Amino acid sequence: MSFYGLSLFSVFYGLDWIASRAADRAADLAHRRHEKTGIMVAWITVIHQMGGAAAGVRPAGVLRISFGTYLEAFVLSGLMCIGAALMVLFIGVGRTGSDNIAAEAAPA
Secondary structure, three states: OOHHHHHHHHHHHHHHHHHHHHHHHHHHHHHOOHHHHHHHHHHHHHHHHHHHHHHHHHHHHHHHHHHOOOHHHHHHHHHHHHHHHHHHHOOOOOOOHHHHHHHHHOOO
């Protein structure tokens, strides 16, 4: 990868971290008491990193050893991202307005 390609990747990777941290914190604040927000964000981050190490790095290494390039790992990662994006589209499907109100009124 060239210097410019790596720099471009780094910028977008950093923007991804900014976007996901704010969303995690907002979701946590909506469902938890404020004094527990810090520890919840910390656990979300730890679990995310452990999952990424176990589910991402090892299979990518195996694919690199098997095929000699990271192309297959990048393609698999992209397909998994598309799958996750499609799953997000179905969050809340089938809920009625009264279900949402009951869920918001429930104590945290």
